[in-house]
Amino acid sequence: MKFSEYKLKDFIQDESFKNWVNKTNPDDILQWEAWLGSNPHKRSLANEAAAIIRGINFKKNQVSRQMIDAGWLRVTQQIAYNQNMGNSTPEETRQPFFTRQMVAVWAGLLLATIIGVIYYKTTGKLQYKTGYGETTTIVLPDKSTVVLNSNSKLTLTDNWSISKDREVWLEGEAFFSVQKKPGQGNARFIVHTDDMEVKVLGTKFNVNNRKSRTKVVLNSGKVALSAQELAPGKSTLMQPGELAELRADNKEFVKKKVNPLIYSSWIHKKLLFDDTSIRDIATLLENNYGFQVEVNDSTLMDRRLTGEVYVEDVETLLKALSKSFQLDIAHQGNTLILKGK
Structure with missing residues (x-):
């Protein structure tokens, strides 16, 4: 069968095409680059097939994510900072999560710009909100970075100061990379959900607050969890590589060891x-x-x-x-x- 007659399943099943997608055979790479260059009308279908092949290419040995986290956060922080600096209107342009707009290549991985947030001010507060299938990166006033997942909302006060705790309120899911407080003093960074508070001093962690249930996964640093309304006097200190949540039945914090990269992989698409x-x-x-x-x-x-x-x-x-x-x-x-x- 000639390539020009290929349908989606034909691309997926073709071994030479898989070699082009995975960059494993120089001859196949040259062949497909030349053919796609001569047949640009097939590029969209080929890209769709390539995305599916990548999606089902399971490997026992995963690529190290610690280095990817660092690179991703540097890239997204700069992108979001530039967006915030250039934003003079109360509402940013909404774009769908699946817009195919590439923004950076780091450590051989293709990263995409993900913008799709509604930003608005209420009395004394700033709010960021994403819809279904949308994510966004937010640079906070202290240069801490928040990647807000789909169907989520982040609220913060608009008057952070060195002498006060830095507080945000989360509904949904977000990945935080928290900077140490600039200037004198070490005011805490606190993430509030509907059932607990996450108290931080320079760390990276994921918070998932869905259906009145919060799970916190710590990538690095330390965080302290408390829930004064639901479990007065109860708190716990987390170590990297732990997942913690508050059990509703006995009002106790339960922790277990996990691979934190699994819970924050969504920020890498x-x-x-x-x-x-x-x-x-x-x-x-x-x-x-x-x-x-x-x-x-x-x-x-x-x-x-x-x-x-x-x-x-x-x-x-x-x-x-x-x-x-x-x-x-x-x-x-x-x-x-x-x-x-």
């Missing part, structure tokens, strides 16, 4: 799964993309996956999940219907 069930992925699709998920066979909910999915847009994600889990995914309006193959 990738999702890392570690023995993750379809049940958990269905929750992610509901929280981050606003879908209602229906499953025709309850046994499917316990299928599990370990690997990495490249998230270029929600359709690419669904195709990758369909192939990885051996599912048929029907899209009817705002509802996803999952069936086993």
Whole structure:
């Protein structure tokens, strides 16, 4: 079959095309670059196939994310800082998460600019809000960086000072890279959710506050958790590599060791799964993309996956999940219907 007759599945199944996507064979790379250069009308379809191949290319040995975190945060902080400096209107331009606008290549990884935030002021407060399928990077007044995930809201006061605690209020999910307080004094950095407070002094961590339940994952540094309203007098100190949440039944903080890169991989437009069930992925699709998920066979909910999915847009994600889990995914309006193959 000639390349010009290729459909999506033909690109995905072609070994030489896979070599071009994964940059593993120089001859195939040259061949496909030349062919795509002569057939630009096929570029969009080839890119879609490449995204799916990346999404289902699971590896036992993951690329180190510590170095990627550092590079990503430097890139996104500069991008967001430039946006904030040039923003003179109360509302920023909204763009969808799946806009294909590339902004940087770092350590051989392609990063994308992700802008899609509503910014507005209320009395004494600043608020940033993302819709379904949107993320944004925010540089706070102290130069701390927040990557706000889909369907989330961050609120802060507009009068931070050296002598006062730096406080933000989160609904949804965000990744924080907190700077030490500039100037004299070490005023705390506090993240408030509806059930706890996360107190910080220079660290990186992920906070997920969905359905009145907060999970905190610490990448580096130290944070102290408390919940004065729900569990007066109870607190805990977290160490890097721990996940902590407040149990509603006995009002105790529960901690466990995890790979923190799994919980913050979304800031790199990738999702890392570690023995993750379809049940958990269905929750992610509901929280981050606003879908209602229906499953025709309850046994499917316990299928599990370990690997990495490249998230270029929600359709690419669904195709990758369909192939990885051996599912048929029907899209009817705002509802996803999952069936086993």
